[in-house]
Amino acid sequence: xxTPGEIEDFSGFKAFLRRVNLSRRExxxxxxxxxxxxxxxKKEKTLAKNLLRIFDGALRISNEKGFRAMTMRSLSRxxxxxxxALYGYFSGKEDLLEMLMSTGQRTxxxxxxxxxxxxxxxxxxxxxxxxxxxxxxxAMLPWFYFGYMEARHLDPRHKERAVAGELRTEQLxxxxxxxxxxxxxxxxxxxxxxxxxxxxxxxxxxxxRWKYAKRGISVDRYAGQVIDFVEAYAVSLEGQMKAPRRxxxxxxxxxxx
Amino acid sequence: xxTPGEIEDFSGFKAFLRRVNLSRRExxxxxxxxxxxxxxxKKEKTLAKNLLRIFDGALRISNEKGFRAMTMRSLSRxxxxxxxALYGYFSGKEDLLEMLMSTGQRTxxxxxxxxxxxxxxxxxxxxxxxxxxxxxxxAMLPWFYFGYMEARHLDPRHKERAVAGELRTEQLxxxxxxxxxxxxxxxxxxxxxxxxxxxxxxxxxxxxRWKYAKRGISVDRYAGQVIDFVEAYAVSLEGQMKAPRRxxxxxxxxxxx
DNA sequence: ACAAAAAAACCGAACGTTTGATCGGTTTTT
DNA sequence: AAAAACCGATCAAACGTTCGGTTTTTTTGT
Numbered sequence: 050x051x052t053p054g055e056i057e058d059f060s061g062f063k064a065f066l067r068r069v070n071l072s073r074r075e076x077x078x079x080x081x082x083x084x085x086x087x088x089x090x091k092k093e094k095t096l097a098k099n100l101l102r103i104f105d106g107a108l109r110i111s112n113e114k115g116f117r118a119m120t121m122r123s124l125s126r127x128x129x130x131x132x133x134a135l136y137g138y139f140s141g142k143e144d145l146l147e148m149l150m151s152t153g154q155r156t157x158x159x160x161x162x163x164x165x166x167x168x169x170x171x172x173x174x175x176x177x178x179x180x181x182x183x184x185x186x187x188a189m190l191p192w193f194y195f196g197y198m199e200a201r202h203l204d205p206r207h208k209e210r211a212v213a214g215e216l217r218t219e220q221l222x223x224x225x226x227x228x229x230x231x232x233x234x235x236x237x238x239x240x241x242x243x244x245x246x247x248x249x250x251x252x253x254x255x256x257x258r259w260k261y262a263k264r265g266i267s268v269d270r271y272a273g274q275v276i277d278f279v280e281a282y283a284v285s286l287e288g289q290m291k292a293p294r295r296x297x298x299x300x301x302x303x304x305x306x
Numbered sequence: 307x308x309t310p311g312e313i314e315d316f317s318g319f320k321a322f323l324r325r326v327n328l329s330r331r332e333x334x335x336x337x338x339x340x341x342x343x344x345x346x347x348k349k350e351k352t353l354a355k356n357l358l359r360i361f362d363g364a365l366r367i368s369n370e371k372g373f374r375a376m377t378m379r380s381l382s383r384x385x386x387x388x389x390x391a392l393y394g395y396f397s398g399k400e401d402l403l404e405m406l407m408s409t410g411q412r413t414x415x416x417x418x419x420x421x422x423x424x425x426x427x428x429x430x431x432x433x434x435x436x437x438x439x440x441x442x443x444x445a446m447l448p449w450f451y452f453g454y455m456e457a458r459h460l461d462p463r464h465k466e467r468a469v470a471g472e473l474r475t476e477q478l479x480x481x482x483x484x485x486x487x488x489x490x491x492x493x494x495x496x497x498x499x500x501x502x503x504x505x506x507x508x509x510x511x512x513x514x515r516w517k518y519a520k521r522g523i524s525v526d527r528y529a530g531q532v533i534d535f536v537e538a539y540a541v542s543l544e545g546q547m548k549a550p551r552r553x554x555x556x557x558x559x560x561x562x563x
Numbered sequence: 564a565c566a567a568a569a570a571a572a573c574c575g576a577a578c579g580t581t582t583g584a585t586c587g588g589t590t591t592t593t
Numbered sequence: 594a595a596a597a598a599c600c601g602a603t604c605a606a607a608c609g610t611t612c613g614g615t616t617t618t619t620t621t622g623t
Contacts, residue, residue: 091597092592099598115459117374121583131600133585142583198455202372216517242523242531249510250503257502260473266499274499281539348571349619356572378609388574390611399609 062268065184087140100138102128108191116199153192154214171229180272186255187268193255219248234288250275319525322441337405344397359385365448373456410449411471428486437529443512444525450512476505491545507532
């Protein structure tokens, strides 16, 4: 709620949540579309109610003990449904794994592209890409953690798709950097390699979430740190001259004397 | 083999391998010391021969399918030993897990400290720490990958120790940065946070090893990139003046004109 | 040096559990 | 009353681990 004359902060995590409105119902719908054949439940209302409950339970158990350690009996206990009932919502454990895997990735790409469309300057693109990715992982932490940790347990067919998704978001970072280099804003010898490092740092946020929580590092702070870090390396002198202003505080003056 | 008058390159991966001489026999010995009670094999020669074979097999299967997916029967097939024979080398699957987990970490800390003792300047320390960590993970890739992926499946007691090890190497980076800040060489607002990011990049090397291999990125190149990246952000103006020369090529001149 | 005896290491069938998945019967919703 | 959803005992398969018997290696006795 910005007072008149004040500039609203569009870059914070809270603003992000307000903007994207991660409708759980919509997530459920997409999963249903993708696994129509495996789901025996007919009415969408019951599906939405229980499928999300199953997802929550499966993610909670899996992210603590690993997907393979989660038994149908433990999932039954966690969700309050019988083992038989569970099989109305997926055709088997493998199928459930695939549901949990693809959802995070699909949502990521969806929202990342959407956020990206609103900016054009490479420096702004870089900031938005890093922020959006981090905020998204924060909003859907269990999904991201699960996807990261369980990807290797997929069968080759689905694994290939997961890897492709990983490379695609990495390429998005690389494209931004390359465009910036062409425009003289960035000076980076190997954009793809730097993109890998950026992705590594972004992933660390949700893989080691417990660590940053214990230290009181907010996702806003983490995002700011990553962006400062990258820009200190990537932004050329020319880029520094005409760089868009940062919000809410400008980058430290350290480097300019 | 440097010709006279030429400076030998002590910083490359090959030089590292020559220097540390990762004796597999020694690794085996340390494991034996730590699990004396669980190992029924009496003669050290047979132990050394077969325990390493078991480790290799267990790491190969686990790193592909996950430790929990590795059955004693599959391990038996992989090693060519019977399931009964395997139990002469560990008291149970849990015990084997603990062996595989602790070895990588113990070796890391051992060699990291050793390498660190030979340098004093913070900038040099930073470079050595990053390089040593990366080179070590390259030399013991299966161990590092296993430790990273399976840490969460440990029982609370051992997990706590694994986490402590993770934080300790992170603190090592942080200490170097802090010392550099005190000496006016670095300018970093939050050394511990930057240390986390450095560790994230180092870990990405062995977690995503396949990716970098496919792109032809050598560990030397990766190390150089990480170091350049960190220094661009962390080194203060004052630090840049009196920075030790890089080997073999100096950092790009981009930033100074 | 060599065979007999003792020690060490190995084998794999077998056991008791636990697992993913099924299905006929029951309850709930439409 | 028909359709949808749920229940939980039950099954076959797969799991970690054990153990009595066998093979291999080392030590001992001469």
